[in-house]
Amino acid sequence: MDREQGLLKALQEAVISGDPRNTEQVAKKAVKEGIDPLLALEEGLGKGISTVGDCFGAGTMFLPELATAADAMQAGTKIFVEELKKSGVERKVVGRVVIGTAAGDVHDIGKTLVATMLVVNGFEIYDLGTDNSAKKFVEAVRQYQPDIVGISALITTAMVGQRDVLEALAEYNLRSKVKVIVGGGPVTAEWAEQIGADGYAVNAVEAVITIKALMGINQ
């Protein structure tokens, strides 16, 4: 028991210190010592990242800590997910999100922030980066089968790209399979409604809340 507690604590600390290489090593060591991967994910890595999230909310940790902790979390998660696959156990993630910036738009700071906050909250993220055509979103939805698609637009001309993604999803009969959330500077709740998106959020914290609500997750 003590040994298990020690490993969980080491995983938490590795995430909190935001060092992906170290987290990977600690995770490998834990696997070797026979830790339950689900326990390691929840009570080890998960607890570590939620500590970072809480500290960020409280203003004692900042974006560089949050971003590196999210990376560390993902590095460790990979190791345990592989273990789970070997044993045939399905791992439950909070949700899968495909996120990217609309066509013609290279602004990515806000989008990346939303993705980081989602990682911190236990979501699996597929970040498509910037300047994505509707087709790219469609392909990503086919490939990753996400619960949520998030589209960012910072320039008014790129807002049209958000509408194009919704239309393309409908065209390929994928619209009912995902919930779509939009955001970015000029985007408003009215615009989201006008183009038939399921949700809108003004910032990264609200994005997490809205996405959870869309998925029917109790907060």
Place this chain on the structure above:
Amino acid sequence: MTLAGFTCKNPIELLTQDEKEAIHEKTLEILKNTGVVFKWEPALKVLKGAGCNVDFESQRVKFPRDVVEGALKSCPSSFRIKARDPKYDQEFTMDRVYFVNQTGPAIYDFDTGVRRGATVKDLSEITRICDALENIHGVNPPNLGVADRPPEVGFEWATAAMIRNSTKGAWTASGVFTVQWLIEMAKAAGIQMLIATTCESPLTYPADQCDAIMRIAKEGWGMFTDTGGECGASSPATLAGTVLQVNTELMAGLVLQQVVNPGVGFLRVTMATPMDMRNGYYAIGIEGYMLAAANASMSRFYNIPSASFDSLTGGKLPTDQQVGYEKAMSYLLLAQAGVGYIIGAGGIDDEACVSIEQIVIDNEMFGMIGRYLQGITVNEETLAADIIQRVGPIPGNFLKEAHTKKWWREEQYLPTLNYRLSYKEWIRDGSKDVAARARERAQEILRIHEVPPLPEDADREISRILEAAEKEKLDK
């Protein structure tokens, strides 16, 4: 003809000569060893032709020292942008200082205080107000989206509204594969436009911006190239590192422009600002203003004019003190540092909103800064030693002196918005704060100020271009 604008004779330097040389050397090192990505095949081709090392697969361009030095040599230290009215031609030199208005995706409604998207009518009116204000030396579309037109052609409609409603020198943003329409409209009006092209930090020029740089260079128009760098996110957390990265990115853009058309003017623009690590928004404030001043220092090192978007404020209303003190600090510092083109009038809430009241208030700040830039004239007559000795000591006074009559008007900037009467009189006059007084001034301008319309055929041609752009973009 004397042109509009101010002059900064003795700029303050935030960097020493040794520091500038070090930044220059590191710039050359980064350009040579790591290079910059240009996501546009035609740009890669011309850069290769000019002697750069180009990897077409990764779209990475590495710049040998002599190519960079060649571009620096062919780039002029001044250039002119032709306005509708020649007295508003903008002459970018090493000591001119211009103040212009800012753009945003929304306006602060004049009558209701509600924030909303601007219509063509709003944009026309705001431009007319800028046209009337004496210390706003050039115009910019107050919004780039237009609420009552399709979003695809927002930049075109906004730019057309600007051209139609002011005879001052104009600038606009290139947008995403929109620049060809903007150039056509300017030509129809018989003017040139400063068109903003943008580097995406770190070290990347997007396809649409490469296309814009090449088209504007081919026109032979002086060009505005800016780079962001959000310290700690898209550039180093240190101010020095960000100055270096900005310098490197601007240099890469300059080489592309000079290779396409040697000898065309270049304006080195920055909007670098730190990131607020508590929330990811811009950490608007003194550090961003310092980065703009440092970019002006580096620009002087190269003898190339500079500009900045960095006069931002985080305050949300024209009545908020935060707007006032951030703007005052920034405008004054930038002007003192000799930033040649200072963008900001009317902007509130970062770059997210424009307020008419604020344009009028900023105009007054610019007037005071213009006075500062004139400096203190010291000569026999202004020293007035003889008069001091004749009038003093008490009970003499200076009010009736011919010297006073002649000089007070020369020496003082007479603000027209500031309230300087007593508290009792202020109550009597309706207890209005500066934003309320600015609103009245703007209403007055809208009542009386007329802008000569474009010649009929030019106006018709602009309408035709708008239609063509709309057709091409909406039919896609």
